[in-house]
Amino acid sequence: MSATPRRPLQEILDEFGPLKDGMAVAASQAEGYRGKLPDAMVDFWIEHGRGQWRDGLFWICDPEPIMPVLHALFAGDPEFDAARMVPFMRDAFGEVSVWHPKFKLITLKMNLGTVTTTDITTHVIEGVPPFDDDMAVAAAVDASVFDGRGWVDATTGKPVFDAVRRRLGPISADQVYTMVPHFRLGGDGAARDFSIGGFIEYLGVLAQIGSFTLERYIDPKQGGRGPFGHLEAVRTIGHDRLIDRDTL
Template sequence: MDEYFEFFLKKMGPAMHKRCVPALSIERFRGKLPEQLLAYWEDHGWCGYADGLFWTVDPQEYEPVLEAWIGDSPFMEKDAYHIIARGAFGELYFWGERTCDSLKVFAPGSYCFPRESAFQHGDMERGMRVFFSKRDREENDFADLFVPASEKLGPLKHDEMYGFVPALALGGPSELSHLQKVKAVEHLVLLAQLAPLEVMTPP
């Protein structure tokens, strides 16, 4: 195991709900995603970390989510993207085949953060290692609600997330009493239909 992933595990804890990645999935994304990610899949599977705050996912399973959020957007003209990870409340991590970790979407708020990756013209393999080493619990713990939500609603399974009902885009409050456990893919597709995606520009 490389030092970058060791650092990731030190911060995020051991894996949970591991799903072994089929060889066909590895081959499907070979040449599209960095070999380093495929190696992580082979060694660790698709699974949750930080007690379910952060999840590595099957990009094919999340294609409907990708299509719902950026399918008709200029982002798709810029690069071919794949969702490689998500957070417990709907943070979506997109990896561009040429632009690396250049896009993140916060689905409940319907906004996204495009960025210029330092690795898009260089070592994508190292870029993937750095991507994991940069993850932490705070970035996915929306309003510090994860522990209260886990205690009230129970831990998440690999296909679940905590969703606000009614959705924030419909004026729902970001409060514990309005959180429910929902199916991740279905809920994320639904959220994309409620409000246009707002592109956040850095200050």
């Protein structure tokens, strides 16, 4: 009996339907990313284009406009080379999911100033075999869109997206909900602090307001705190160790 063929990203289409506010991607443009991005995402662009799910909370995005921000953010970093990165998804608050051939999924939590990596091509969970690149990039999309939280108010622990969208209305592919006063500069990160601004412009500002920290996940079996483990700071982006922000 043959195994059922895998269909990366089909689960998300079955649950949420086609992308909204979609933009077609020319096959010639998409093919330029083949070998830099898993085939599953390149093929998805060709067949479905780019656009949003969940009322604009998550967007399959054009990598090109984001690249200058990545080059600035990772300039001089001893480990990450922005030239090998391909952003493929972002949320309504500026969090960006990036593919890298070595590290696989890189998550840029721009509002928090953190960078994390996840490689589920080497290990997933007990009893589940490692994914290949196609399934890994699909799993990254599935995990975000099915979860559907986005930015969470630090004081209440509640997602703010619904309240922000009701007050401000929807965003377009080149817009984002911007936070002022910003959380990294002493703001509360509450729903009332958001307005609508340019997506790339906002990323550029966030890349400059303070240093970014590479974090790694510590599993409870490896000493991680709490039932789900914790994130631990590894080093400052652009340096080979943790650098005190005041010394930058």
